[in-house]
Amino acid sequence: MGVEIWGDPAIAGVIGLLLGSFLNVVIHRLPKMMEHQWAQEHAAYAAGAHTASTPDNGPTFNLWTPRSRCPSCGHSVQWYENVPVLSYLFLRGRCSACKVRISARYPLVEILTGVLFAFCAHRFGLTATGLAWAGFSAAMVALAFIDWDTTLLPDDITLPLLWAGLLASAARWIEVPLFDSVTGAAGGYLSLWLVYWGFKLATGKEGMGYGDFKLFAALGAWFGWQALVPIILMSSVIGALVGIGLKVFNNLREGGYVPFGPFLVGAGLTAMVFGPNAILQTVLNLLGL
Structure with missing residues (x-):
């Protein structure tokens, strides 16, 4: 009975942890993507262009590209350094390359999302x-x-x-x-x-x-x-x-x-x-x- 009661929330909680890791990317990158788009539109308007924006020949920047990096040293985060919560604990909250402290907000977002997903599954089931x-x-x-x-x-x-x-x-x-x-x-x-x-x-x-x-x-x-x-x-x-x-x-x-x-x-x-x-x-x- 216990497995049946907690099985769905556990599954949902794990999915929430994984999605929480992605939400950290969204939280960091989406505003920057918006600001970049506004800058393009402003430049196009200032140049008297008839289109809403001008072609962007810079490096690709979106929710998927480039890979996550340490903002201090540029170290590319490996998959095993990006496991929700566990990687943060294993690395003791520091970059594996430069040892600069990583914000505790990253695992907090992951845990919060995992808890909310587990709650939804507990109350409503996997429906x-x-x-x-x-x-x-x-x-x-x-x-x-x-x-x-x-x-x-x-x-x-x-x-x-x-x-x-x-x-x-x-x-x-x-x-x-x-x-x-x-x-x-x-x-x-x-x-x-x-x-x-x-x-x-x-x-x-x-x-x-x-x-x-x-x-x-x-x-x-x-x-x-x-x-x-x-x-x-x-x-x-x-x-x-x-x-x-x-x-x-x-x-x-x-x-x-x-x-x-x-x-x-x-x-x-x-x-x-x-x-x-x-x-x-x-x-x-x-x-x-």
Whole structure:
């Protein structure tokens, strides 16, 4: 019986560890790919070109090429140095060539993804529903770390995540009626869009980016319109607390900006694990209500 209970989560957890290793690549490279594309488009515009971009004759750089290298010495990471978590422990968190310390965030992303995949398999089994929520979890992990590092929420992740939620609802892989999913997506986008313009008209500043609208719309698609208020409350309260803490310890980045995406992600994952109603109760407890 024990093997039957833990077999599916164990399999999913291993897959999650492997995918977490790839997510580290996505987190590091996707923003650089976006910046490179923007630079090409800007150069083409400045040159008066009629096309959106100019041919790039530089070395290939994408999610697959070149191979992973140590940023300090350029050592090419071998396959046995890239085994999730185990390689980090074996190398004692250092490059095998130059011995420079490797960030502990790499195994953290792998472990987090593995745990989330194991949870999805434990709750939903190795089913279409479990696969859908595992994919949701992977996208959430990537978005949180990318936004924290760069204040970017790439359309390459947020928009597929939005459509995946709508399709999962239509296919009945998730327990959210299609009408609730569609209205959740629309409500999520429009609510933050209105907040953005209200804040900008009042202060002349931009309080958030369009990526936050799209991420909140995606969460609305996955959880329905009823979950929008609990999710935005939790992400706002925790985001404010973290922002205050960073300010107190003088750890705010230049401009005093704290990305909102990671807190939306945290609320979304909490909704997946405990349900939106539990989020609302948690927020009320934090506020002492």
